[in-house]
Amino acid sequence: MVEEKSDSKSTEKILALLERPEMEEAVANLAELLIAMNESGLLDLLKVLADRGVLESLMKYLMTPDFLRMADKLDKYVHVLEESGEILITEEKARTGIGGLLKAMRDPDVQVGLTKLIKLLKFLGTVKEQ
Amino acid sequence: MNGEKVLVVGGGAGGLLVSNLLVGDGREVTLVTNNPEHYFQPANLFIAFKGESPESYKRSVESLLDPKVRLILDKLSKLDLGNRTALTERGKRLEYDYVIVAAGARMDYNSLPGMKENFEMFGDYYSSPEAAVKVWNTVSRMKNGKLIIGVPDLIIKCPPAPHKGVFLAAEFFKKEKRDVTVELLYPSPHIYTEAELAKTIESKMKSFSNIEYRTSFLIDSVDKDRKVVIGMNGEEIKYDALVLIPFHKGPEIDVNPAEARDDDGFIKVDKRKLNITSYDDAFAIGDCNNAPTSKTGVAAHLGAFVVWKRINGRNAEYSGRTNCPLITDDEAIFVISDYDHKPVGQRFSRLKRLMEDLFVAMYFPSLRYPRKFEPIFDVYFNATEPNILGEKGW
Ligand SMILES: Cc1cc2nc3c(=O)[nH]c(=O)nc-3n(C[C@H](O)[C@H](O)[C@H](O)COP(=O)(O)OP(=O)(O)OC[C@H]3O[C@@H](n4cnc5c(N)ncnc54)[C@H](O)[C@@H]3O)c2cc1C
Numbered sequence: 378m379v380e381e382k383s384d385s386k387s388t389e390k391i392l393a394l395l396e397r398p399e400m401e402e403a404v405a406n407l408a409e410l411l412i413a414m415n416e417s418g419l420l421d422l423l424k425v426l427a428d429r430g431v432l433e434s435l436m437k438y439l440m441t442p443d444f445l446r447m448a449d450k451l452d453k454y455v456h457v458l459e460e461s462g463e464i465l466i467t468e469e470k471a472r473t474g475i476g477g478l479l480k481a482m483r484d485p486d487v488q489v490g491l492t493k494l495i496k497l498l499k500f501l502g503t504v505k506e507q
Numbered sequence: 508m509n510g511e512k513v514l515v516v517g518g519g520a521g522g523l524l525v526s527n528l529l530v531g532d533g534r535e536v537t538l539v540t541n542n543p544e545h546y547f548q549p550a551n552l553f554i555a556f557k558g559e560s561p562e563s564y565k566r567s568v569e570s571l572l573d574p575k576v577r578l579i580l581d582k583l584s585k586l587d588l589g590n591r592t593a594l595t596e597r598g599k600r601l602e603y604d605y606v607i608v609a610a611g612a613r614m615d616y617n618s619l620p621g622m623k624e625n626f627e628m629f630g631d632y633y634s635s636p637e638a639a640v641k642v643w644n645t646v647s648r649m650k651n652g653k654l655i656i657g658v659p660d661l662i663i664k665c666p667p668a669p670h671k672g673v674f675l676a677a678e679f680f681k682k683e684k685r686d687v688t689v690e691l692l693y694p695s696p697h698i699y700t701e702a703e704l705a706k707t708i709e710s711k712m713k714s715f716s717n718i719e720y721r722t723s724f725l726i727d728s729v730d731k732d733r734k735v736v737i738g739m740n741g742e743e744i745k746y747d748a749l750v751l752i753p754f755h756k757g758p759e760i761d762v763n764p765a766e767a768r769d770d771d772g773f774i775k776v777d778k779r780k781l782n783i784t785s786y787d788d789a790f791a792i793g794d795c796n797n798a799p800t801s802k803t804g805v806a807a808h809l810g811a812f813v814v815w816k817r818i819n820g821r822n823a824e825y826s827g828r829t830n831c832p833l834i835t836d837d838e839a840i841f842v843i844s845d846y847d848h849k850p851v852g853q854r855f856s857r858l859k860r861l862m863e864d865l866f867v868a869m870y871f872p873s874l875r876y877p878r879k880f881e882p883i884f885d886v887y888f889n890a891t892e893p894n895i896l897g898e899k900g901w
Pocket of ligand 1 (some may be wrong): 611668792806
């Protein structure tokens with residue numbers, strides 16, 4: 378005979394779950410959580426988020442090739458920002474004059490840094506207000 | 508409604524999606540599948556190399572179907588395209604206005620001497636969660652020596668899955684501080700079929716001290732007594748454990764006319780419209796068809812949407828889009844390509860690994876409620892189209 382589906386399987390599963398001793402505490406916890414979420418407006422926010430239109434808009438905002446690429450490298454950007462931020466916010470005692478600048482220019486790292494700065498300036502110059 | 512009787516064959520990703528989509532239009536949908544359970548195949552990797560339980564990645568087909576779909580748990584044995592009829596193994600005769608075959612690929616262990624015995628001994632992570640448990644039983648007990656993952660043929664599901672296995676196994680042995688080397692035997696000249704992506708994967712493999720690989724290695728046979736894999740050039744490689752990726756063939760259905768299938772049994776389709784060659788009321792989606800793209804869940808998913816729209820008179824086409832993740836424990840890349848574009852350049856990142864985790868979490872609900880998930884997936888697929896990501900890659 379050909380086996381066809383029955384509807385009772387999921388009901389059986391739910392009943393079995395309800396009979397578990399941990400269930401009482403879990404349900405009480407859930408009810409408390411629901412009340413708190415309702416009072417704080419979080420439940421309403423979730424309802425909006427579960428609506429596919431809002432989720433779709435959110436995805437459209439986040440899912441662009443540029444955003445995806447940037448998000449992909451966020452850990453690297455954070456590293457660069459953290460390191461350079463530390464330099465920016467720390468009080469600097471040393472002073473550099475023309476002589477010091479010329480000397481620093483012999484440092485290969487400074488040379489690479491300068492190249493990057495020039496590239497950045499060149500790019501900034503091409504950015505137009507959109 | 509005209510064309511209201513729809514027959515779907517196979518309760519995998521493609522069959523479940525297309526059934527749920529079409530029944531939502533008010534059609535009379537019957538799904539015939541020979542396995543009451545649907546399991547998430549990519550999770551075989553987590554079972555085989557992380558020891559995870561198969562139960563978390565299984566659901567009953569019934570629970571993933573709209574209750575309005577009529578489910579028949581039986582094997583479809585005959586399909587007569589000319590007469591629009593089908594016959595199940597237990598003798599049920601079915602008629603249809605439209606048929607959609609989504610019966611997946613059949614694993615074949617008989618095309619290579621020694622493969623069947625090897626499968627019985629070590630299992631694999633392609634055929635079933637149970638076979639993946641067998642792999643874990645070996646991997647978790649290995650203290651030293653060499654685990655080989657061998658790829659005899661390139662027409663396989665999720666082409667980067669052999670590499671995923673290599674990375675996950677190597678990471679397991681590294682964490683456990685066990686002296687086991689993992690070696691990949693690969694038939695093409697590069698470590699991945701596409702040369703650019705191969706470079707990215709190769710350099711990741713080189714960053715592991717316990718991964719080795721051989722390219723252009725064509726496996727001829729396996730000698731289980733001497734524990735060697737023998738290459739077509741006569742070269743012999745010794746192993747302590749061996750996982751072979753099985754050959755893939757078309758499903759076991761007697762299709763009339765026989766010309767509807769290619770030499771390996773895959774169902775011949777128009778690669779964009781996905782209708783079975785010469786029929787406009789019959790379609791084949793996912794792993795069971797011969798479309799010249801990778802056999803992936805994404806192809807089955809997109810194929811289901813194309814067929815649903817075409818049956819509703821819309822002019823949808825399948826672009827050949829793939830989106831196979833290649834994961835390590837904490838990073839990933841996606842093999843993104845289509846019929847007109849080779850895979851786009853990628854870098855391994857944690858974001859992609861996180862996105863893969865999100866895809867896994869959405870897997871079962873997205874099968875059950877495809878219309879809800881369509882806009883979300885569409886946004887992702889559109890933003891990551893190969894021609895949009897372009898030279899810059901991702
Ligand atoms: C290790 C591994 C990792 C993977 N990773 C990914 C990944 O990361 N991303 C991705 O997109 N894809 C991945 N895939 C591929 C993906 O799982 C498959 O491409 C996808 O499941 C194909 O779906 P399908 O519906 O075509 O076939 P299947 O899901 O295989 O379903 C076919 C169904 O048809 C039934 N059936 C077969 N013959 C008959 C018959 N005669 N009568 C009735 N029923 C029949 C079967 O029982 C089965 O239920 C991976 C696969 C593996 C093995």
